[in-house]
Amino acid sequence: PVTIHRGDYRPPEWQVPDIALDFALGIDETRVSARLSVVRHADAPAPLLLRGDGITPAEVRVDGSVWNDWRMEGGDLIVDLGERTAAMVEVDTVINPATNTQLMGLYASNAMLCTQCEAEGFRRITFHPDRPDVLSRYRVRMEGDKAAFPILLSNGNCVEQGAGEGGRHWALWEDPWPKPSYLFALVAGDLVVNRDSFTTMSGRKVELGIWVRAGDEDRTGHAMQALKDSMAWDERVYGREYDLDLFNIVAVSDFNMGAMENKGLNVFNTRYILADPDTATDMDYDGVEGVVAHEYFHNWSGNRVTCRDWFQLSLKEGFTVYRDQSFSADMGSPPVKRIEDVRLLRAAQFPEDAGPLAHPIRPDSFQEISNFYTATIYNKGAEIIRMMATMVGPERFRKGTDLYFDRHDGEAATCEDFVKAIEDGAGIDLTQFRLWYSQAGTPRITARIATDERNGERTLHLTQVVPATPGQPEKAPMLIPLRIKAYDLDGGHGVEEEQLVLLDRTEMAVPLGHYRSPPMLSLNRGFSAPVIVDFAREEGELEWLAANDDDPFARYEALQQLMLDTLVTAVSGKASDAGAVVDAIRQTLTGSAADPAFVAEAVLLPSEAFIGDQMVIVDPDAIRRERLALQAAIGTALESEWRAILGQLAPAATLLTPLAKGRRRLRGVALAYLAATGMGDASELAFGIFSGADGMTERQAALATLAHGDSKERAQALDIFYRRYRDNPLVLDKWFQVQAWSLRSDTVAAVAALAEHPDFTLTNPNRVRALYGALSANQAAFHQADGAGYRLIADLVLALDPKNPQTAARMIPPLGRWKRFGDARAAMMKAELERILAQPGLSRDVTEQASKSLL
Ligand code: B3K
Ligand code: ZN
Numbered sequence: 071p072v073t074i075h076r077g078d079y080r081p082p083e084w085q086v087p088d089i090a091l092d093f094a095l096g097i098d099e100t101r102v103s104a105r106l107s108v109v110r111h112a113d114a115p116a117p118l119l120l121r122g123d124g125i126t127p128a129e130v131r132v133d134g135s136v137w138n139d140w141r142m143e144g145g146d147l148i149v150d151l152g153e154r155t156a157a158m159v160e161v162d163t164v165i166n167p168a169t170n171t172q173l174m175g176l177y178a179s180n181a182m183l184c185t186q187c188e189a190e191g192f193r194r195i196t197f198h199p200d201r202p203d204v205l206s207r208y209r210v211r212m213e214g215d216k217a218a219f220p221i222l223l224s225n226g227n228c229v230e231q232g233a234g235e236g237g238r239h240w241a242l243w244e245d246p247w248p249k250p251s252y253l254f255a256l257v258a259g260d261l262v263v264n265r266d267s268f269t270t271m272s273g274r275k276v277e278l279g280i281w282v283r284a285g286d287e288d289r290t291g292h293a294m295q296a297l298k299d300s301m302a303w304d305e306r307v308y309g310r311e312y313d314l315d316l317f318n319i320v321a322v323s324d325f326n327m328g329a330m331e332n333k334g335l336n337v338f339n340t341r342y343i344l345a346d347p348d349t350a351t352d353m354d355y356d357g358v359e360g361v362v363a364h365e366y367f368h369n370w371s372g373n374r375v376t377c378r379d380w381f382q383l384s385l386k387e388g389f390t391v392y393r394d395q396s397f398s399a400d401m402g403s404p405p406v407k408r409i410e411d412v413r414l415l416r417a418a419q420f421p422e423d424a425g426p427l428a429h430p431i432r433p434d435s436f437q438e439i440s441n442f443y444t445a446t447i448y449n450k451g452a453e454i455i456r457m458m459a460t461m462v463g464p465e466r467f468r469k470g471t472d473l474y475f476d477r478h479d480g481e482a483a484t485c486e487d488f489v490k491a492i493e494d495g496a497g498i499d500l501t502q503f504r505l506w507y508s509q510a511g512t513p514r515i516t517a518r519i520a521t522d523e524r525n526g527e528r529t530l531h532l533t534q535v536v537p538a539t540p541g542q543p544e545k546a547p548m549l550i551p552l553r554i555k556a557y558d559l560d561g562g563h564g565v566e567e568e569q570l571v572l573l574d575r576t577e578m579a580v581p582l583g584h585y586r587s588p589p590m591l592s593l594n595r596g597f598s599a600p601v602i603v604d605f606a607r608e609e610g611e612l613e614w615l616a617a618n619d620d621d622p623f624a625r626y627e628a629l630q631q632l633m634l635d636t637l638v639t640a641v642s643g644k645a646s647d648a649g650a651v652v653d654a655i656r657q658t659l660t661g662s663a664a665d666p667a668f669v670a671e672a673v674l675l676p677s678e679a680f681i682g683d684q685m686v687i688v689d690p691d692a693i694r695r696e697r698l699a700l701q702a703a704i705g706t707a708l709e710s711e712w713r714a715i716l717g718q719l720a721p722a723a724t725l726l727t728p729l730a731k732g733r734r735r736l737r738g739v740a741l742a743y744l745a746a747t748g749m750g751d752a753s754e755l756a757f758g759i760f761s762g763a764d765g766m767t768e769r770q771a772a773l774a775t776l777a778h779g780d781s782k783e784r785a786q787a788l789d790i791f792y793r794r795y796r797d798n799p800l801v802l803d804k805w806f807q808v809q810a811w812s813l814r815s816d817t818v819a820a821v822a823a824l825a826e827h828p829d830f831t832l833t834n835p836n837r838v839r840a841l842y843g844a845l846s847a848n849q850a851a852f853h854q855a856d857g858a859g860y861r862l863i864a865d866l867v868l869a870l871d872p873k874n875p876q877t878a879a880r881m882i883p884p885l886g887r888w889k890r891f892g893d894a895r896a897a898m899m900k901a902e903l904e905r906i907l908a909q910p911g912l913s914r915d916v917t918e919q920a921s922k923s924l925l
């Protein structure tokens with residue numbers, strides 16, 4: 071496999087200012103004629119390199135005449151244009167969307183045709199430089215059978231349409247904004263629309279359309295509201311106005327990712343568009359809102375200013391995730407959103423940063439760019455942006471982003487361009503901060519408070535270590551912004567003001583002031599930096615912070631740390647006491663200003679995986695055992711509290727206020743705690759909630775709880791759920807998922823059996839993720855001692871790779887964590903990676919992930 075290096079970047083030798091595409095559409099044969107006006111930018115003659123993947127040119131013409139000066143190199147087309155400095159190059163290709171199971175390029179999904187071009191799918195449609203620094207104005211004509219494809223959509227505006235012969239019709243679309251090929255999109259099919267409009271801040275009316283299959287239109291209301299809210303938010307918070315008269319979204323069932331920000335024509339996975347209370351949970355609703363916002367925000371951070379090359383991916387993704395996180399925080403509860411985001415970062419990104427696939431947010435090399443749509447690029451990328459915003463504050467940050475958009479509008483920019491714009495616009499020196507772009511690994515901070523016995527002066531001593539990662543044995547100290555506050559419980563002269571400490575060296579001392587008794591130290595408040603903190607706390611300090619810290623995130627963090635300490639002690643075989651945890655949870659449950667969503671997050675035990683991350687060698691079985699034991703102890707000790715929560719009337723499922731959502735969330739947590747006790751009536755209670763639920767949040771929570779046990783109600787509920795929703799693919803995904811999440815000891819066998827279920831299919835990525843993605847997120851099941859979980863995942867990768875390498879490759883990283891799981895498991899995990907690599911004809915995607923995972 072070829073490795074591509076960031077340092078090898080060269081500007082394109084040819085630009086393509088204009089491109090006209092002509093599609094004769096058909097499910098199993100689509101003919102594409104492309105007319106590229108090309109202009110040479112290289113000083114000397116250079117051949118025109120047009121990328122192709124799985125296509126062959128039927129004919130090549132230059133300036134109107136058939137041209138024979140071309141050759142194929144791999145899948146690429148090289149056209150020799152002699153001394154020309156400009157030309158009109160035409161290439162005809164024929165593709166088969168029906169057999170395109172990779173879901174990259176032009177493919178068929180439920181009799182509809184759609185495209186996915188990011189990162190390198192356009193070259194599967196037609197020959198093109200297909201690099202993000204080649205921007206063109208597109209003119210797209212499509213023609214097809216009117217009965218099969220009544221709706222014909224592309225980027226920009228529809229400028230003309232008409233009827234053709236033999237029941238055919240056509241449409242001509244023009245996008246006035248130059249864009250890279252990865253933002254091209256086309257959709258053709260039998261779709262219905264939910265229409266609305268939005269008037270922009272300068273008074274322009276934009277037509278909005280959400281296109282779905284007939285029958286789904288009633289489930290698009292939330293997505294539409296989210297779109298309008300996003301448009302208003304981006305005007306208000308970033309001064310960004312929408313720039314076309316039309317904004318369309320199409321929902322597609324078969325989709326590799328969440329959604330795609332094609333200019334003026336976003337294409338979405340149905341799961342991030344469709345929602346109604348009967349079929350979508352509150353979390354699904356939030357997912358719809360967040361992803362709609364994310365893709366909309368890309369119109370500026372991604373489309374108007376795009377990436378120079380794919381090494382700059384975090385330029386658009388990190389920034390856009392930061393923007394969608396801020397939006398969702400504004401739409402709901404900022405602390406709860408922050409907790410959710412940190413939970414995700416710790417679940418998905420920290421393990422990546424600590425394993426063989428660790429890479430900086432701006433990678434130095436890759437083999438297959440699809441493998442770099444990672445939690446590091448997205449979520450750590452967002453944290454890096456957040457730290458800059460924290461250091462300069464909202465007004466100066468806005469000056470920086472304004473400057474960035476001004477300077478680079480219409481350009482393909484770099485991460486460096488962004489940092490420079492923040493530096494210049496916000497007035498801050500980010501020289502050292504830039505290390506966050508180049509160094510991988512999660513910094514580890516050790517904190518210690520020293521006391522000067524003579525005068526009671528307290529000093530916070532901080533040290534930082536950035537761990538070695540593949541290819542980066544030595545690291546320089548980073549600039550780490552830490553929000554801290556030291557509480558004075560004893561009437562000393564401690565400064566109880568929050569301060570922002572900029573830890574910029576390996577060791578640093580921060581004077582805290584005079585405290586008679588040890589201060590209660592709130593550290594990394596709001597998770598101001600994506601780091602791991604080791605801090606030997608004073609007796610009772612975490613309990614105090616969990617109850618009293620005025621930063622809700624820090625309260626959450628203190629309680630989580632208390633739970634972690636208790637669990638880690640228990641897992642390592644030492645005597646542990648649940649008393650402090652129980653007391654802290656009771657405090658949180660009964661605390662006054664309690665937002666139920668916050669309470670639900672705070673009292674939830676850390677995941678098995680996160681407990682494992684605290685240990686040098688992970689013992690999945692002991693973690694499962696001790697976590698269940700603690701859960702049961704909390705369930706028993708606080709039984710009346712949990713019952714009281716469940717005894718209150720559930721809010722109506724149609725009520726989607728943050729308060730209603732929070733109350734449902736807390737009810738789900740209460741049910742899980744009660745069920746963990748194994749109390750006689752727990753299954754009946756869960757089944758009662760399952761049957762009586764008026765919406766999916768409560769129904770799914772009850773089903774998931776039942777799925778952990780082995781009551782007769784479990785089988786009953788699964789059966790009822792299946793029969794009720796077997797025709798709704800998104801809900802059926804949940805049915806597969808709750809079974810793969812189950813804490814039962816036979817879950818691996820159950821997953822193997824479900825893979826044979828008639829409703830299971832490898833051709834739908836959502837279904838694959840629902841079953842197998844849930845299994846690899848289920849630590850004790852995936853790491854079952856006999857290696858059956860590993861085998862199942864490796865079998866899946868091998869079966870899926872020939873059909874859909876992108877989705878297959880995404881299943882590999884859990885196998886790469888073998889160093890952490892003890893010799894016996896490590897040997898089995900490596901053996902599965904080797905078995906994968908031994909398969910002939912493996913994709914580049916899987917080859918890269920599996921071979922790197924062995925290192
Ligand atoms: N930009 C797309 C990513 C699609 C990549 C597919 N390999 C989704 C998003 O981040 O908005
Ligand atoms: Zn994105």
